[in-house]
Amino acid sequence: MIKLQVIGNLGRDCTVNNVNGRTVINFSVAHTERYRDSTTGEMKPRTTWVECAYWTDKTAIAPYLKKGSLVYAEGNPDTRTYQTQDGNNKTSLTLRIQNVQLLGSRNNAENAGDGNSTGNNDASMNTQTHSSSTDEGADDLPF
Numbered sequence: 001m002i003k004l005q006v007i008g009n010l011g012r013d014c015t016v017n018n019v020n021g022r023t024v025i026n027f028s029v030a031h032t033e034r035y036r037d038s039t040t041g042e043m044k045p046r047t048t049w050v051e052c053a054y055w056t057d058k059t060a061i062a063p064y065l066k067k068g069s070l071v072y073a074e075g076n077p078d079t080r081t082y083q084t085q086d087g088n089n090k091t092s093l094t095l096r097i098q099n100v101q102l103l104g105s106r107n108n109a110e111n112a113g114d115g116n117s118t119g120n121n122d123a124s125m126n127t128q129t130h131s132s133s134t135d136e137g138a139d140d141l142p143f
Helices: 115-139
Strands: 004-010 015-019 022-036 043-055 069-083 089-105
Touching: 004 043, 004 089, 043 069
Parallel strands: 043 089
Antiparallel strands: 004 022, 004 069, 015 022, 022 043, 069 089
8 A cells, every 4th residue: 555645835726526326526736845956056946746636525615725725635546657748758646535524724823814815714613622632531441
């Protein structure tokens, strides 16, 4: 089993489609890390794009999966090789999502009164509340 985890910003709003009676939410996540260029010594960004396919009946998260939103996603990777119109071979990475969590939005500070940022914060708080209630249950164990 191979599991992949990615934290990054959505590159576009998600799309919700029905394929053969099943619902899929598609979105792309950009993970950017900085590295030092060996020739110039300057720091440069390197962005990896991960296409995500979330096959689920739970579409309540879809309105919050907007461009720029910070998300955590995990699932099984799937690679696909294809040929471009100019004849070059390319490989794309697709993640079959098993779990996705909203971590906030890139613009949370700027959009403090915006409904989307409130929704993202509520989702993050729900995740934190769920984690803390699990910890309280562990304290009740007799050993």
